[in-house]
Amino acid sequence: MEPTASSSDPKDSLANASPLTGEELVWRSRYGMLESHGYRLRQRYKPDWTPSWLKSKRPAPLHEDYPAHWNSEVIDAVRIADERRVFLKRVADDSSELRIHRFLSEKERLKDPWNHTAPLLDEFPEDDDPTMIYMVMPLLRPYDVPEFFSVEEVVDFMRQILEGIVFMHRSMVAHRDCSDLNIMMDADAMYPKGFHPKSGIMDSTGHRFAHPKHRRDIVPRVRYYFIDFGISSMFRPEDKERKVIGLEGQDTAVPELSLSRPYDPFLVDVFILGNLFKKMFIDKYDNVEFLRFLVEDMMQPSPLARCNSEEILKYFNDIIARQSPRFLRWRLKKKTYGRAERFFVDVDSISHEGVFLVKRVISSSTSSVVHFLQKRLRLDRKR
Template identity: 60%
Template sequence: MPSSSSETRLDNASPLSEREILWRDRYNMLESHGYRLRQRYKPDWKPSWLTTKRSLVFHDDFKPHRSPVSIDAIRISDGRRVFLKQILKPSSELDIHSFLSDDNKLKDPRNHTVPLLDVFPDDSEPSYVYIVMPLLRPFDLPLFFSVDEVVEFVRQLLEASTNFLLPNFILKLNVRDCSDLNIMMDAEPMYPKGFHPKNTTTDTTGYRKAHPKRRRDVLSSVRYYFIDFGISTMFGPDETDKTVLGLEGQDNTVPELSERYPYDPFLVDIFIVGNLFDSALFKKYDNLAFLYPLIEEMTQPDPPHRCDAAGALNLFNEIISQESPRRLRWRLKAKSSGKLERFLIDVDSLSHEGVYLAKYTFTSTTKGILRLLRLR
């Protein structure tokens, strides 16, 4: 029989924090709207580890949650994992997100706004509503594997930047806030069996290691999204002054941010995205040197000399057109990797290249034979 001190230790392991108590108190309300939180937040929750000898890490309800305004949940109607976020109403964040998420705009493949699945009131706090989004992952988890995976990521972000010049409105997207924390990935094609929302390296159990597919194997299916419009601005078609003021945002290296002198928010977004390419890609991997001219144009300190969204996308397409397909299929080499690791990466890349060429040759030959047979 366990000692009383052992019982106390288990009883007190991973207790609900004050922030989590808020979610416990909202459990029934959220369930009435069709969304179920994890077992840990049920009002009558009893820690599952008290009745078993298994290690605490094997218990899903052992994992705490820190945010008081957002949380993962299950959509009861179909079992889909989603993400709930509490926001004030009315708010520009909700207006902009709703505007970009209507059915017609979401049909445009260039629209990289995270889909808005549902909006419902907070019955306990009338000044708030909940928005429902797909459960996403950080854009670089798991890490990029090959050059072509990075190319697709860059392409989608630049494509998104040009798409926010819409026919009826001109949207300033996430000015000062389109940084790495607000760019996420819909990794569902990579994780056909799902992943745990808290321990994202595991499957839905929370303790068995997940084995995702590589991006390159589902390349056209992986989508990257902008997720936060809290400090965004939308300009109407008749507004001639499309400048803003403010210092808010996560990237404090943007040179023109000011509370006194108006600046062009579109060019700020270009700088921030270029900075992201620099810090998360160019400075991290050796074989992405071809991105440097693009980054240099996007991060010019003097805004008038900085390229706009269309210019960045055109330059990117020109750069990629000059790269050999073989080079784009190569595995990434981290700058921190040693000589042996780089050698092994090259060997592995050569092996994959041989398999690719063999498949390509076989497919091309087969198609040629079939064409000849049809002609007969």
Template identity: 35%
Template sequence: MDDAERKRKVLREQLRAGGSRLSFSRLTEGEEWWASRQPWLESCGYILRQRYRPGWEASWHGTQKDSLECEDHMMIFHWFLLDATRASDGKPVILKRINTVQFPDEVEITSMLSASPFASDHRNRCVPCLDVLRVPDEDSLSIIVLPLLRRYDDPRFDTVGEVVDCLGQILECVQFLHDHQIAHRDIKSNNIMMDASNMYPHAFHPRDQTMRADWEGRAHHYSRTERLVRYHLIDFGLSTDFGVTRPPYLDYPALGGYKTVPEFQGDGYDKMHDPFPTDVYYLGTWIRQDFLEGRFGGRNNDRVAFSKRLGLEFLRPLVDEMMREDPAARPSIDEVMDKFNALASGLSSWKLRSRVAKENDHPLYSMYLSVTHWCRRLKLVATRRPAIPCPDGTC
């Protein structure tokens, strides 16, 4: 059982222990905001799940069913996000509600990056903006429509080549942003997502992504090598577009998810800094925590949140450079790309096809993964699939 599966199992057990029949029967305040605007959203071409339609009553009422077995128990975790279906083609989407006073540039930057000429650059893996809705009678609120994505590492990586593909795509995306004088300013694990639609022969449910969209069983998937995926950077709420401004590019700190940025410590928060080296630091932090060392959580930061991935130590020298304390001593994103490509090109096919194990995997589970990995590996070698799923970077 991997980290994501373990977390979901614990959550379900906690909900059952807490009397889940009642907890899902009523909409939360955040859900009520969306449900009250269901007719307007439908008129805009977006269909909400049954839970958010007028007159909804919990399907498990008056039955012996456990609420967790019913699709309409699935609540939203974040009040500003809701899943929907685009009426014109049945495409699953995410609606993101944005306070344009609090985040004045997010709608503009997100939509701009999906338009010409940015959209034609193959390095542009910023989340596509499918639509922008202005909320009636709410001058400070807009909704951007995004494709349904999932965490970049769920399901887990099978091979080193798949990790190299992921890192290469995200590094290229940041290079694309920096080439256009745009600093993301909040690169972190949960702002890196994946369009995994190719991996799933049956679409996955937007809220419980282990389940099929039709709630008819678990969502089975292929590996990334078998079915190519595209990674995306999301959340441009803290981003800065310097446009035609001439260097030096300076701005006051935007405190993103990683709080260890050296230049922000002490009185650094009150000073202006170049945000582009900070983006490089954020990238290094993401790679170090999620791939090289693992991450801890819990009240005392003593619980393993994500296990260390094994077999990726070839990345450490580059990560150490990216996380240098002096921003001026960090490599630029162009230098990072050059060094990363040199590292990747130096890996043998055997290394790239090797399995990415996790430090805390149970021995029996690890044995199961090894067997299934080798079955896939022999098949992929026989069919001449590339060891790096997207070797030309155009996925």
């Protein structure tokens, strides 16, 4: 029997406490088993846990072990061998989700730079029920937290996501739910002091606010990933009929979804991503209007009028190639901004452009000096 939410522990009823939820009690019961497999849950789930704020002057929410969790199938953890933060997901061993994730995480496929599947780092069966498997993936963040800052950040996101869906479709996998909650990012480089897995605005200590860098200032760039293949479909090369039925998924606006009439799931992916781009960018910012026609093509009501993912990616790259680098470096302008806010955005963008040009001149000059010295050294050696 699984633990219940009720508890006789007096600590759980303290006025200033954050008692364990029913789902957390389940994870507490798994703490030792997971540790034996090399994964450690946060302090909050240790069987002998005592809330740290009971002996602290700081407010309870400003403690690492305060934030609660409400899911008994997924949770963050640490890989003991190297202290890497990871994400655990419990699935059935015969699930299509596990089969598809294994397929997309095969060694050769992971070498493809267009593979934006959250990599499957490890898997192991549950001790008490071997029919349940724990999938281990990197700990990721929602792709839009923090918000996008510049046009080039939006462009980079869209390019990665379109390349990722093209890779999946070439592999004959249709995601079918590639919307808001199933796109994440590896943001470790944005957070030099880390981030709390349950309180995204705090650093890893849980009692200081995190101060992330902008995506455009990170080298290499932030990488985005697809997760959750729970309703995805995978086909074989010999499958002539690559259609499905079903109403599942976050995006209920897809016009062809049906329980009785088969539809093309690959074109559904195109519509879903188009709708995501529309809601997140086209409807929100003024200076990404140049992408509107692309998004409208992705959201054609008739699937037969929709381009496939490869055609959409080519169209996207053609559009971006016509934009000036300076325009792409500009800060995003929200449609809700007034005149003063727009003026501030322009001033800030001009300042950033000046800094960018100065850095480029310095970098170019440094490279020229290094090249000259290397050439002079070679001549001296010949003498």
